[in-house]
Amino acid sequence: VGVLSVFTVFNSIQAAKDWAEQYPDAYGAARADVRFAPLLARMATGAQLGYFTDLPPDNQAYSAAFLAAQYAVAPRQLLRISPQTQPEWAVGNFTKVTDFASVGAAQGYEISMDFGNGVILFHRTSTR
Amino acid sequence: MIWVALILTMGIGWFLSSALLGGAWTGPRWITILGEASLAALFGPGVASVVFFFMVVAGVGTALAVDVMLVALTALSAAIWWKVREPNPYSPPVRRFPWMWVLIGASIAGVLMLVLDFQVFSQANPAGDWDASGIWNLRARYLAGGPGTWRYAISSEIGGHMAGAAHPSYPLFLSSFVALQWVATGNFDSAAPEAASLLFSMGVWVLLGASLARSASLALGLLAWLVLLGSGVFTSQVPVQYADQLLGLAFLASLVLLDWADRAGLSPRLLFAAGLAIGFAPWIKNEGWPFAIAALGIAAWRFWGRAMIWIVLGAMPGLLATIVLKIIAQGREGTIPGTIGAALAKISDASRWWQALVGFAGAILGAGPLWAHPLILVAALAIVLRLIPAAVRRARGWLWIPIAVTLAAEYGLYLVTTADINWHISTSVNRLVAQVWPSLLWLAFLMLRPPEDYFVAQAAVVKSSPKRKRPRE
Numbered sequence: 001v002g003v004l005s006v007f008t009v010f011n012s013i014q015a016a017k018d019w020a021e022q023y024p025d026a027y028g029a030a031r032a033d034v035r036f037a038p039l040l041a042r043m044a045t046g047a048q049l050g051y052f053t054d055l056p057p058d059n060q061a062y063s064a065a066f067l068a069a070q071y072a073v074a075p076r077q078l079l080r081i082s083p084q085t086q087p088e089w090a091v092g093n094f095t096k097v098t099d100f101a102s103v104g105a106a107q108g109y110e111i112s113m114d115f116g117n118g119v120i121l122f123h124r125t126s127t128r
Numbered sequence: 129m130i131w132v133a134l135i136l137t138m139g140i141g142w143f144l145s146s147a148l149l150g151g152a153w154t155g156p157r158w159i160t161i162l163g164e165a166s167l168a169a170l171f172g173p174g175v176a177s178v179v180f181f182f183m184v185v186a187g188v189g190t191a192l193a194v195d196v197m198l199v200a201l202t203a204l205s206a207a208i209w210w211k212v213r214e215p216n217p218y219s220p221p222v223r224r225f226p227w228m229w230v231l232i233g234a235s236i237a238g239v240l241m242l243v244l245d246f247q248v249f250s251q252a253n254p255a256g257d258w259d260a261s262g263i264w265n266l267r268a269r270y271l272a273g274g275p276g277t278w279r280y281a282i283s284s285e286i287g288g289h290m291a292g293a294a295h296p297s298y299p300l301f302l303s304s305f306v307a308l309q310w311v312a313t314g315n316f317d318s319a320a321p322e323a324a325s326l327l328f329s330m331g332v333w334v335l336l337g338a339s340l341a342r343s344a345s346l347a348l349g350l351l352a353w354l355v356l357l358g359s360g361v362f363t364s365q366v367p368v369q370y371a372d373q374l375l376g377l378a379f380l381a382s383l384v385l386l387d388w389a390d391r392a393g394l395s396p397r398l399l400f401a402a403g404l405a406i407g408f409a410p411w412i413k414n415e416g417w418p419f420a421i422a423a424l425g426i427a428a429w430r431f432w433g434r435a436m437i438w439i440v441l442g443a444m445p446g447l448l449a450t451i452v453l454k455i456i457a458q459g460r461e462g463t464i465p466g467t468i469g470a471a472l473a474k475i476s477d478a479s480r481w482w483q484a485l486v487g488f489a490g491a492i493l494g495a496g497p498l499w500a501h502p503l504i505l506v507a508a509l510a511i512v513l514r515l516i517p518a519a520v521r522r523a524r525g526w527l528w529i530p531i532a533v534t535l536a537a538e539y540g541l542y543l544v545t546t547a548d549i550n551w552h553i554s555t556s557v558n559r560l561v562a563q564v565w566p567s568l569l570w571l572a573f574l575m576l577r578p579p580e581d582y583f584v585a586q587a588a589v590v591k592s593s594p595k596r597k598r599p600r601e
Contacts, residue, residue, distance in 0.1 A: 001351055001509065002234030004500035005358030009241040011497065012363050016245050020252030027262075029255035046276025051288070066288050071261040075273025077280045080288045 027064050032072035035117045039091060042113070042121065043076055050081040050090030050109070052122065054098055061095075069093045081107050092120030130320050133312040134327075136198040137305070138165075141172020143205035148401035151214040152388055155342050156222055159349070163338035167401070169331030170377050173324070174408045176201060177304035178449040180271075184307075185452070187275045194311045212397075222346055223580035231350035238357040239333070242366060246326055249367035254318040256325065256369030262287065263295055264302050264371060265321050271300070271307035272316070284459030297457035299450055301412040302371040321369045329366040332377040332566045333357070339384040340570065345578030351509060352573045356566060359502045361495040365562045372559040375412045379534070379567045381405035382423050383527050387574075394435045402427070403442020411446040415563060418537035420447070422530040430526060463545045463552065471544040480549055484542035487553035488535075491561040506572050513577045521575050531567050535560075 025031055043049065051069065055062040069091065070078040079085050090109050092100055100120050101111050109122035145167035153160045179197055183189045225231075255261040270281035280286065281303065287294035302324065309320040336356055341349030356362050365373050385402035392398055406423045409416030420443070427439050465471040474480060496502045515521060538560045545552045 001358075001505050002231055002354050004505065005354035006234050006238045006241070008358040008360070008497060008500045009238045009245065009363060012360060013241055013245045013248065016248045016367075020248050024252045025255075026253055027255070027258055029253075029261040033255075044276075045273050063288075063290050066290070067258075067262040067266075070288070071255065071266050071269070074266055074269035075277035075280065077270075077277070077283065077285060078288070079285055085285075 028068040029071050032068035035115075035119050036069065036072040036091070038115045039113075039119055039121055040073065040076075043073075043089065045075050047076045047089060048087040049073060049076055049078050050085070050087045050107075050122070050124075051078050052081070052090055052092040052094075052103055052107070052109075052120070054094045054096065054103070065093055065095070086124060088124050090122040090124070092118070092122060094118035094120065130309050130313050130317055130323070133194070133198060133309045134320075134323055136202050137172040137176045137308075138168055138327075139172070139202045140175055140198070140205045141168030141170070143202070143209040144168070144171045144175065144404075145401070147205070147209040147212050148397045148404075150212065150395065150397045152392060152395065152398060153338075153342055154220070156346065159338050159341045159346070162334045163342065166331045166335035166338060166377075167381055167405075169327050170374075170381050170405060170408060171401075173305040173327075174301060174404070174411070175205075175445060176308060177301050178411070178445045180308040180311075181300055181304045181449055181453070184271055184278045184304075185456070189271070189274060189278070189308075189311060191311050191314060194308050198308075198312070223578070224583050225345075225347040225580045226583065228347060228350070231347060231354065235337070235350055235353045235357070238354060239330075242329075242333075242357060242363060243326070245363060246329075246367040250322050253367075254322065256321060256367070260321065260369035263298060264369060265306060267298070267300065267303040268306035268310065268321070269316060271303055272310040282453065282457040294459075296459045297454055299371075299411050299413055299416070300453055301408060301446075302374055322367075325367060325369040325373070328374040328377055329362075332373055332380055333362075335377065335380055335384065336566050336570055339380075340573050343384075343387065344574060344576075345580045347579040348573050348576060351579075352569055355502050355505050355509075356569055358500050358505060359496050359565060359569075361491070361558060361562050361565050365559065370559065371413050372562050375409065375416055375563045376566045378405050378409040378412055378416065379419055379531065379564060380570055382409065382419070383530065383567055383570065386423065386427060387524070387527055389435075390430065394431055396435075396438045399431070399435050399438035400442040403439035404445070405442075406439070407443030407446030409446070410450045413563075415534060415538060415560065419530050419534040422533035426526055426529050463541075463547045465544050465546055470546075474544045480543050483549050484539055484553065487542065487557045488539065488561070491557040494558065495561060495565065502569070506569070509576060510572075513579060513582075515575050516577055524571075524574055527574075528571055531564050531571070534564060 051066065053065060055065055073091065079087055081090060086108065094100065095118060104110055104122045108125055110125050112121045112123040114120050142164060145164045149164060153163050176198065179201065180189065180194065183193060183197065256265060267281040270277050282296050284296050286296050306321045306324055310316055333353065333356055337349035337353035340352050382402055382405040385398055385405055389395055389398035389402055406420050409420045428436050465474065542549060542553055
């Protein structure tokens with residue numbers, strides 16, 4: 001029992017090592033912390049932020065990207081923008097370069113600052 | 129400062145567990161210290177998390193207030209310990225087992241490898257696994273944010289309304305404990321959730337072996353440690369920073385303390401300690417509710433009268449915090465049907481029963497590699513060591529009930545879930561098994577005869593045989 005148990009734990013170390021090498025920062029939380037850091041300095045800790053992305057909600061990567069961004073900006077609250085929910089400020093979390101301005105404008109927002117790495121700060125221009 | 133907050137919290141837990149056990153933990157001193165420390169890992173963070181939660185709700189969750197709270201709770205628990213402490217009780221000498229050193233060596237080697245495993249994972253993923261940054265540590269950040277943000281932790285907006293991420297009424301033991309360390313430190317150092325994850329996993333591992341060493345024998349305790357180390361369902365959860373290991377600790381502590389209270393003539397201190405552990409279960413995860421209800425029900429049936437008062441008093445901190453949370457949280461769990469009719473329609477679908485059964489069976493089968501599956505190891509030990517007498521087994525049978533009820537409730541949740549049942553099972557069944565696994569091993573090992581019995585018997589045979597000549601040297 002002792003030998004088998006120790007061997008099993010040893011086996012799990014190998015598996016963990018392989019997994020860690022293959023998927024470092026598996027869900028992008030650490031990357032998001034780095035990407036969103038410059039934006040955080042500009043927003044109050046209690047702020048509510050809308051969320052823009054170029055990923056469609058039915059894309060598998062959507063939820064991982066949203067949750068990583070939500071964790072990175074916390075304790076600020078990240079909200080999915082809808083006709084009922086349009087906070088004054090919004091963050092863009094983009095996977096590729098696109099026409100950020102028109103993405104924001106479609107929801108009544110304008111670019112306030114581009115932090116690079118697909119991170120954009122938007123400001124609401126109107127209330128729909 | 130994370131370490132200061134952690135040490136103070138563990139200090140609170142150690143003084144409380146030492147005072148409540150009142151010398152009940154007999155056996156080798158090192159096992160007593162480990163055992164009390166394992167209960168401290170539940171009681172200290174539990175009490176501190178409840179107090180911190182109420183401080184946050186009251187708008188006084190500042191760094192200074194948290195420091196004062198931790199120091200005050202440490203002083204109070206130390207004073208209680210000083211007032212009620214008892215001298216070390218008589219411990220019978222450790223019974224002889226010739227291969228004890230092999231078991232101790234293997235346990236040390238195994239646990240060192242487990243810590244290495246934890247380090248490898250944590251270095252690659254300091255924010256933990258999916259639910260850690262999506263639920264537990266996220267809500268800790270909201271709680272640590274102060275008066276302007278704590279409500280985000282219980283908001284229906286959490287997780288962007290996505291299934292599996294939106295849990296505004298999930299209990300807050302883990303998040304609150306991590307948050308108070310972050311508040312004390314003034315930043316979101318990933319060391320806090322990492323340390324919590326390791327602490328609770330080590331707590332449940334230590335408690336399993338140490339309690340068996342006290343209740344049955346040291347060799348059985350060491351064997352249980354080894355089988356738990358060989359359980360992939362346990363080791364895989366050590367670094368993930370979820371609340372399942374913590375819930376496993378609360379389940380196991382509740383059962384151990386109920387058993388000891390029963391054997392010790394209903395000691396009020398042990399009953400209070402059992403109540404404290406039971407009350408923390410629903411404060412850790414919703415799966416703690418069926419366990420707590422079953423444990424309180426079975427306790428009421430066995431210990432009716434004044435004994436129940438001590439258990440209920442002990443359960444109050446955890447239950448009270450959970451009830452307040454449920455009242456103030458916005459929205460409800462999205463996976464529970466809104467009407468009884470909708471639930472009955474799902475229950476009447478036979479394929480769901482089968483899917484849930486297959487899911488649980490798969491998780492149990494996957495609890496370890498087939499060549500060293502923990503169930504095979506336990507079965508092999510049962511064949512070699514044999515079971516304790518049937519009458520004693522039956523007398524301990526009531527301890528299975530809270531775990532059986534918890535498993536039945538978890539099975540029932542799969543039957544009625546409004547989420548896709550395959551997705552729900554595949555993303556959670558392993559963790560549900562991980563919650564009850566240490567308790568199931570503890571119950572199984574309680575039914576085995578200690579290895580020492582055979583060596584005592586052998587020694588007795590040798591002693592009673594006719595005098596033999598001492599062999600020449």
